[in-house]
Amino acid sequence: MASTEGQQHPLGIYFQIWILLFVLSAASYMVDYMAFQGYLRWSLIIVFMMLKAGLIVSVFMHMLWERQALVYAIIVPPLLLLVFVGIGTLEGDYTFLTREIFYGGAE
Amino acid sequence: MTQSAQATMAETAPLLDGTPGVFADWASDQRTFKNTPWGKAMMWIFLLSDTFIFSCFLISYGTVRMSTTIPWPNPSEVFALTVAGNHVPLLLIAIMTFVLITSSGTMALAVNYGYRKNKMVTFWLLLATALLGAMFVGMQAFEWTKLIVDEGVRPWANPMGAPQFGGIFFMVTGFHGTHVSIGVLFLAIMAVKVVRGKLDREEPGFMTGRKQDYGMVEIMGLYWHFVDLVWVFIFAVFYLW
Numbered sequence: 001m002a003s004t005e006g007q008q009h010p011l012g013i014y015f016q017i018w019i020l021l022f023v024l025s026a027a028s029y030m031v032d033y034m035a036f037q038g039y040l041r042w043s044l045i046i047v048f049m050m051l052k053a054g055l056i057v058s059v060f061m062h063m064l065w066e067r068q069a070l071v072y073a074i075i076v077p078p079l080l081l082l083v084f085v086g087i088g089t090l091e092g093d094y095t096f097l098t099r100e101i102f103y104g105g106a107e
Numbered sequence: 108m109t110q111s112a113q114a115t116m117a118e119t120a121p122l123l124d125g126t127p128g129v130f131a132d133w134a135s136d137q138r139t140f141k142n143t144p145w146g147k148a149m150m151w152i153f154l155l156s157d158t159f160i161f162s163c164f165l166i167s168y169g170t171v172r173m174s175t176t177i178p179w180p181n182p183s184e185v186f187a188l189t190v191a192g193n194h195v196p197l198l199l200i201a202i203m204t205f206v207l208i209t210s211s212g213t214m215a216l217a218v219n220y221g222y223r224k225n226k227m228v229t230f231w232l233l234l235a236t237a238l239l240g241a242m243f244v245g246m247q248a249f250e251w252t253k254l255i256v257d258e259g260v261r262p263w264a265n266p267m268g269a270p271q272f273g274g275i276f277f278m279v280t281g282f283h284g285t286h287v288s289i290g291v292l293f294l295a296i297m298a299v300k301v302v303r304g305k306l307d308r309e310e311p312g313f314m315t316g317r318k319q320d321y322g323m324v325e326i327m328g329l330y331w332h333f334v335d336l337v338w339v340f341i342f343a344v345f346y347l348w
Contacts, residue, residue, distance in 0.1 A: 092173030
């Protein structure tokens with residue numbers, strides 16, 4: 001049963017994605033090397049990160065060619081993490097403000 | 108109806124595509140992940156749980172970094188190297204990133220050549236992947252040594268700024284490095300299995316007694332790509348931010 005279910009694709013696509021990953025990695029390193037700051041830096045970092053993650057999952061890990069029942073089972077649950085990020089942000093800000101108020105003079 | 112008759116029906120029933128396919132697969136009262144070896148589905152579910160573990164680390168890192176009133180050490184400076192008198196920011200980390208991406212490429216090719224039943228090419232590609240992984244761990248050991256011995260970074264304190272920096276750094280990169288090390292070990296085991304022809308002959312596995320095939324290389328690949336994937340996130344939010 002298992003032997004008939006492998007993923008077989010032309011080699012070319014792997015080399016293309018490989019090169020793209022190199023280019024994107026170089027680009028994200030350049031963000032640091034060029035010392036971009038502020039929102040430009042953060043948005044570039046996030047964009048390159050998501051592009052690299054998407055390429056790895058969809059092509060190298062073959063998600064593009066899996067049945068959607070599996071794709072949704074794996075991709076949807078991590079979306080909950082966005083809620084977690086939101087909670088963490090609220091908590092982090094709150095703690096920072098509290099520290100500023102109560103320890104602010106001690107610095 | 109006998110077991111085998113049920114199995115035959117399950118395998119011959121036409122599969123739907125798209126969204127109707129999702130509902131049909133999940134509602135089929137049979138195995139959900141059609142045309143997917145169970146080992147692959149289980150590896151994906153393991154990786155999903157691992158995603159949550161690493162996310163917990165990175166989200167707590169974000170919370171800690173936002174909440175500290177002492178300035179966070181600048182990673183670009185902390186991880187800079189001086190090469191031939193030139194001060195290059197974040198150089199070691201950039202090299203580690205390229206090493207891991209290269210290993211991801213060789214792994215993807217190994218999976219492909221495995222399904223072509225090309226034993227020797229698969230073996231050499233798996234070996235190359237394992238060596239690149241070992242190189243990554245080696246550079247990480249160098250990085251830790253430099254930070255601990257030369258710069259005095261500890262999990263509870265460091266001379267550059269916020270004391271949480273060390274704790275988060277050792278926790279996150281340590282956990283990732285452990286994943287890479289385990290991956291290297293399993294890549295080496297898989298390479299030996301391949302070169303001995305155990306997958307070609309579908310010999311029973313040492314631990315499980317199940318028939319082995321080249322699908323195992325793909326499952327190994329899923330784990331290895333995931334390790335690379337986690338590094339993409341660590342590189343972005345810890346080193347570059």
